Amino acid sequence: MSKKNTNEGLFGTAKKFSDSFFNGLQKNTQDKFIQRARKAGTPKELTDKMEKIRKEKAELDKLIKKYSK
Numbered sequence: 001m002s003k004k005n006t007n008e009g010l011f012g013t014a015k016k017f018s019d020s021f022f023n024g025l026q027k028n029t030q031d032k033f034i035q036r037a038r039k040a041g042t043p044k045e046l047t048d049k050m051e052k053i054r055k056e057k058a059e060l061d062k063l064i065k066k067y068s069k
Helices: 003-039 044-067
Strands: none
16 A cells, blocks of 8 residues: 555545534534524524524535535
């Protein structure tokens, strides 16, 4: 195995890890924001719409990942 292939594999793995890590942070931040909005008395219609957008974004991300390979 050449050094170039090893480095590419290492960087690819590091990129996947960092992408997963930051996507997880983003999801947790979205969930916390929606929960705080509910606790603050934000109208249900608004928090429901925020939740719907979060779910649709997750579905879109899955489709993009599926078809980008």
